Each structure stands twice: as structure tokens, then as C-alpha cells.
Amino acid sequence: MTVFKMIDDVDLADRFRTRLTRGDKFLIANLNASREAEDKYTVVNCGGYGRVRAFRDYKLYLETVAFPDCPPRPNFRGYPPSAIVRSQVFQLSACNWRCWYCFVDDDRLSAAPRTSTYLSAHELLDLYMAEADCPDIIDLSGGQPDLVPEWTLAVVEECGRRGLLKQIHFWVDDNLSNDFLFRYLSRDQLSRLAGVPTLSRMGCFKGFDEESFTFTTLAPAERFQGQFELAGKIIDAGFRFYGYVTFTTPTTTQLEMRMRQFVDRLQAVHERLPLVTTPLAIKRFSAMIPRLDDDRARSLNHQILAFLIWHEELKRRFPSEYPRLRPDQISLSR
Ligand code: SF4
Numbered sequence: 001m002t003v004f005k006m007i008d009d010v011d012l013a014d015r016f017r018t019r020l021t022r023g024d025k026f027l028i029a030n031l032n033a034s035r036e037a038e039d040k041y042t043v044v045n046c047g048g049y050g051r052v053r054a055f056r057d058y059k060l061y062l063e064t065v066a067f068p069d070c071p072p073r074p075n076f077r078g079y080p081p082s083a084i085v086r087s088q089v090f091q092l093s094a095c096n097w098r099c100w101y102c103f104v105d106d107d108r109l110s111a112a113p114r115t116s117t118y119l120s121a122h123e124l125l126d127l128y129m130a131e132a133d134c135p136d137i138i139d140l141s142g143g144q145p146d147l148v149p150e151w152t153l154a155v156v157e158e159c160g161r162r163g164l165l166k167q168i169h170f171w172v173d174d175n176l177s178n179d180f181l182f183r184y185l186s187r188d189q190l191s192r193l194a195g196v197p198t199l200s201r202m203g204c205f206k207g208f209d210e211e212s213f214t215f216t217t218l219a220p221a222e223r224f225q226g227q228f229e230l231a232g233k234i235i236d237a238g239f240r241f242y243g244y245v246t247f248t249t250p251t252t253t254q255l256e257m258r259m260r261q262f263v264d265r266l267q268a269v270h271e272r273l274p275l276v277t278t279p280l281a282i283k284r285f286s287a288m289i290p291r292l293d294d295d296r297a298r299s300l301n302h303q304i305l306a307f308l309i310w311h312e313e314l315k316r317r318f319p320s321e322y323p324r325l326r327p328d329q330i331s332l333s334r
Contacts, residue, residue: 001293001294001295002293004100004218005218006214006218006220007096007097007217007218007219009096009097009177009217009219009220009223010096010178012096013096013144013147013178013180016095016096016110016111016147017147017148017180019094019111020092020093020111020147020148021148021150022118024120025119025123026118026119026120026148026150026151026154027092027093027094027111027113027116027117027118028049028090028092028116028119028124029049029091029092029093029104029108029115029116029142029143030047030048030049030115030116030117031044031048031049031050031051031091031108032044032048034105034108034115034287035285035286035287036103036104036105036108036285036287037051038286039103039285039286045088045131046088046090046124046127046128046130046131047127049090049117049119049124049127050088050089050090050124050128050131051088052086052087052088052089052135053086053139054084054085054086055084055085055086055087056084057072058072058073058074059281060280060283061073061278061279061280061281062280062281062303062304062307063279063311063323064281065281065304065307066304066307066308066311073323073327074326075276075278075326075328076326077169077171077200077202077240077242077328078169078197078198078200078240078328079137079169085137086135086137087135087138087139087171088128088134088135088137088138088139089139089141090124090138090139090140090141091104091108091141091143092140092141092142092144092147092148093108093109093110093112093116093143094110094111094142094143094144094147095147095175096144096177096178096219097175097177097217097218097219098217098218098219099206099216099217099218099246100218100288100291100292101246101248101285101288101291101296102285102287102288103285103286103287103288104142104143104287105287106287108143109142109143120154121151121154121155121158122158124155124158125155125158125159125162129162136167136168136169137169137170137171138155138159138168139170139171139172139173140152140155140170140172140173141171141173142173144174144175144178145172145173145174146174146178146180146181147178147180148180148184149180149181149184149185150184150185152170152172152193153185153189153192155170156170156192165196165198168198169198169199170198170199170200171200171202172199172200172201172202173201173202173204174201174202174203174204174234175203175204176203176204176205176206176226176227176230176231177219177226177227177230178230179230179233181234182233182237190237191237191238193239194237194238195238199239199240200239200240200241200242201234201239201240202241202242202243203227203230203231203234203241203242203243203244204243204244204246204280205227205231205244205245205246206224206227206245207224207245207246207248208247208249208258208262208306208310209224209249209258209261209262210224211249211250211251212247212249212250213227215248215249215250215295215299216246216248225265228266228268228269231243231269232269232270235270235273235332235334236334240332241332242276242277242278242327242328243266243273243276243277243278244277244278244279244280245277245278245279245280246279246280246282246303247279247303247306247307247310248282248296248299248300248302249299249302249303249306250295250298250299251302252302252305252306255305255306255309256309259310259313260313262310263313263314267317270332270334272330272331273332274314274317274322275318275321275322275325275327276327276328276330276332277327278327279303279306279307279310281303282300282303284300311323
């Protein structure tokens with residue numbers, strides 16, 4: 001078994017934050033000549049600073065992988081349901097966790113100036129609008145975009161200045177690793193963001209218990225519980241919130257009990273949080289291949305087993321809603 005060095009994710013978050021902004025500019029990853037660009041779903045645009053993601057078959061959902069003959073249950077996140085959904089993704093160039101399965105190249109997770117450029121929201125929107133047929137969803141991703149939550153605010157405000165606020169949907173990703181959203185935005189800025197009707201936030205739970213969390217992120221185990229606390233704060237702040245979860249685990253012992261406890265923890269945040277949480281299928285992305293060892297490769301098989309237990313647990317707890325309803329048909333209003 002390979003022993004990996006744990007990271008100090010709090011220190012990393014602070015250090016990356018200082019390197020991610022220059023005045024009104026934010027460090028954006030350039031995807032040209034990256035391993036990520038070799039993945040077939042990656043369609044690079046905006047001079048390398050963006051990519052278009054098309055959602056058609058939802059094979060990134062464990063449910064679709066486990067039940068290939070059933071119609072997928074997409075999460076449209078407030079976007080009008082349609083057969084193909086396209087999003088314009090921009091990636092902030094750092095993350096304070098080190099998930100081995102991450103599809104992003106290490107240097108695009110490390111605020112490295114060689115593979116990133118400082119761009120203002122104005123410059124980013126210029127690049128976006130110069131594209132023919134640009135998608136009407138802007139996905140602010142990373143890396144961990146919440147290392148500088150000011151980025152989301154700047155992009156939304158720039159869209160407002162251009163009169164685009166009603167026609168663009170904003171998808172904001174978050175690994176639920178830090179509370180910078182609440183630390184660095186004022187109460188007024190927070191409520192302005194939460195009040196944008198087309199904005200949704202996606203928090204990704206990394207693993208379903210402390211063991212799978214640390215195995216995945218190399219961050220201290222206590223940060224696992226922190227994800228739930230942060231999700232609760234985001235929901236309480238009035239954001240439209242959805243969850244992803246990844247089920248890569250090094251061991252399968254007592255899987256039923258561990259999954260039950262995970263669903264309990266979600267429900268302690270909000271009774272219906274499991275219904276808006278989608279288990280993701282981890283695939284062999286190009287950037288991940290050099291990071292694989294035997295345990296990690298084996299965990300790719302464990303995720304299906306874990307999903308089947310999750311599926312039975314949700315059917316038992318929500319017999320009239322799961323799996324009949326899509327996550328975006330569920331309300332978390334208190
Ligand atoms: S939290 Fe997300 S962006 Fe960060 S390393 Fe993990 S998968 Fe990659």
C-alpha cells in the first residue's frame with residue numbers, strides 16, 4: 001500500500017488565496033496542452049481559458065452506470081429540462097485538496113503562473129461573448145472557486161452590467177472545504193448572490209465517511225464533518241443548493257452501516273438533502289492516471305457496490321420520491 005503525504009489544507013487555502021487575485025483579476029487556468037484537454041468530454045474554447053461541457057447521457061452519474069437500461073435522472077439545476085444541456089466552464093487555478101481522481105492537472109490546481117493568467121470578469125465575459133453559440137450556463141469551477149468567492153460575485157455583477165442576468169444560469173461548484181464565502185463576502189453581497197434566481201451551488205461531498213474522505217482528498221479526517229456544517233450554512237443563507245458525492249473507498253467492510261450513517265449525516269443538515277445529492281461515477285480521467293496505485297484502482301470498483309447500498313437506503317427512506325423525482329424537483333426550503 002502506497003503511503004501518501006497528508007496535506008495542510010488550511011494553510012494551502014490561505015496561501016493559494018493570496019496568489020489567486022491581482023486587483024480585480026483572478027487566476028484562471030489555461031487548458032491548452034493539459035492532460036484534462038485529452039479527455040473526450042473536454043472541448044476547450046475561449047483561447048484555452050474555458051471549456052464547453054455537454055450533458056447528454058449522464059454517464060458521470062453512478063445511477064446511470066449501475067442501471068444503464070433506465071432513463072437517466074439529470075439534475076438541471078433550475079435550467080429548463082432539455083435533451084442536451086451545454087455549459088461554459090471556467091476553472092479557477094487552485095484547490096486546497098488533492099483528490100487523486102481529480103480530472104484537473106496538478107499544475108492547474110496549484111496557482112501556477114505558467115499555466116494560468118490573471119483575468120478580470122470583464123475580460124472573461126469578453127472571451128465568452130466572442131465565442132459563436134456560447135452556452136447560456138456559466139459554470140464557475142476549478143479547482144475550488146470558493147478560495148476567492150469574490151470571483152463569483154464579479155462574474156455575476158459583470159453579467160448584470162451587460163444586461164445578461166436574466167438569460168444566463170450560473171452554476172457554482174464547491175468542494176465544501178472552507179467558509180471563505182462567509183468570511184470574505186459581506187452579508188449584503190451574500191444575499192445579493194443568493195437572490196439571483198438562476199444561480200445554484202453544487203457542493204461535492206468527498207467520500208461518505210472519514211476513511212473514504214481522507215483516502216480521497218489527503219486532507220485531515222475532521223474536515224469530513226466540516227462539509228456538512230458548510231452545506232447547512234449555504235442552505236440557510238438561501239442559496240439553491242445541490243450535492244454531489246463520490247464513493248471511492250479503500251475498504252468495503254461494514255458498507256451498509258457506513259452508508260446509513262452517511263445518509264443520517266445528510267439528513268441532520270436537511271431532511272431532504274439526500275434527495276438532491278447525486279453520486280458521481282469516477283472514471284479514469286487522463287490527469288488521474290499517473291496518480292493511480294492498486295488501492296485507488298480497486299476503489300473504482302467499490303463505488304458501484306457503495307452506490308447500490310445508497311440506492312436501497314434512499315428507496316427505503318423516501319419511498320414516494322426516490323427515484324421518481326429528479327434532484328431539481330426537490331425543494332430544500334425550510
Ligand atoms: S476538490 Fe475538486 S478540484 Fe479539488 S482536487 Fe478534489 S476533485 Fe479536484
